[in-house]
Amino acid sequence: MAIHSLPPLSSLRAFEAVARRSSFKAAAEELFVTPTAISHQIRQLEAHLGLRMLERSPRAVRLTAEGSVLYEATTSGFAEIAKAVAHLRLRQESAILTLSSTTAFLSHWLVPRLTELSRLLPDVDLRLHASDAIVELRSGGVDAAVRYGKGPFARVATVPLRDDVFGPVCSPMLGLSKLDDLRQATLIHIDGRQVPTPTPDWTRWCAEAGLLNVDTQTGVRFPDSALAVQAAIAGHGIAIVSLVLVSDALVAGLLVAPFAPVLRGETYHFACASDLETRPDIVALRAWLLSVMAKTAATCNGF
The missing domain is CATH 3.40.190.10 (Periplasmic binding protein-like II)
Incomplete structure (x- = not known):
């Protein structure tokens, strides 16, 4: 059937709402028009088709046999249109x-x-x-x-x-290989860490490693890990950082992780x-x- 031979969309919308709600008044409220406007749309639909779609009485509105056929089609059609519109909106939102x-x-x-x-x-x-x-x-x-x-x-x-893990990393240029090398190395500190707790700092790491008599407060300090990592890559010292975040630098050989243990993070x-x-x-x-x-x-x- 050609599109131009279909009834007007407004009359189909009015018909579907009346049939679903069994009420001209309820359909009018749903579509934000007057009951008179709904009646006009239904008359226009029936005139277009040459068939009676609804049986009207003072207390009820019922579908005729022909109306039941059209109602099933409009219900299915409007549902498919709603699905398509939702899909298009989703694509727009996903942009x-x-x-x-x-x-x-x-x-x-x-x-x-x-x-x-x-x-x-x-x-x-x-x-x-x-x-x-x-x-x-x-x-x-x-x-x-x-x-x-x-x-x-x-x-x-x-x-x-x-899960995250923390460990000491440094440039391979420093040549650190033995725990005792840390006594002469420059320790890089990161101030202001909020997580994880307890903080993965040099005091905690040395205690885990069993490395005694190391001044864990000396060295250089940075306000965030990004600067600390760059300092470590440049060979300015050794830092305790997330091995997850520097995994690429470790694979590329810009950094090495010469010592165990690792400290668990969040x-x-x-x-x-x-x-x-x-x-x-x-x-x-x-x-x-x-x-x-x-x-x-x-x-x-x-x-």
């Missing part, structure tokens, strides 16, 4: 994906992998939001986050990605707003993070 995480995670771990991630989500405008504080996740704002802590996190859907979690848990780009991002973090875990286990 932008805002991911939040700590400055350290984004700079050390995610940014070096952005090319790989862009190939995975070629039609998504990925926007990174750096914050060491936990931000609210919601559709239309910050959609997802890689969070660090014990978890679980309230009011969001979360999946653990992997856990990296993928989190998203609860109503976005099944959005295709969120599902793809979560699966990618789980896969790549598993490879990072295998890498870290070698140090």
Whole structure:
């Protein structure tokens, strides 16, 4: 049937609402028009088809046999249209994906992998939001986050990605190989760490390693891990950092992790707003993070 031979869409909408609600008044309220307007639309529909669709009485509105056939078709048709519109809106909303995480995670771990991630989500405008504080996740704002802590996190859907480990790292240029070498090495400190607790610092590490008589307060200090890592790569000393975050530098040989033990940290979690848990780009991002973090875990286990 050609499109132009169909009844007007407005009359079909009015008919479907009256048939579903069994009331002209209720249909009018739903469609934000007057009952008179609804009556006009139904008359227009019946005139177009040359058939009576509804039996009217003072107390009820009933479908005729022909009306039942049309009602079944309109119900199915409007449901399919609603599904298509929802899909189109979802695609539009998915065009932008805002991911939040700590400055350290984004700079050390995610940014070096952005090319790989862009190939995975070629039609998504990925926007990174750096914050060491936990931000609210919601559709239309910050959609997802890689969070660090014990978890679980309230009011969001979360999946653990992997546990963190900390250990001493330095440039291979320093040639550190024996624990006693640490007595002459420059210790790099990171001030202001909030997590994990207890803090993975030199005092704690030396106690775990059984290394006594080391002045764990001397050395150079930096306000964040990004600067500390750069100092270590440049050969300015040895720092205790997340082996997860510097895994690429370790594989590339820019850093070495010459000493055991490692100190356990917290856990990296993928989190998203609860109503976005099944959005295709969120599902793809979560699966990618789980896969790549598993490879990072295998890498870290070698140090």
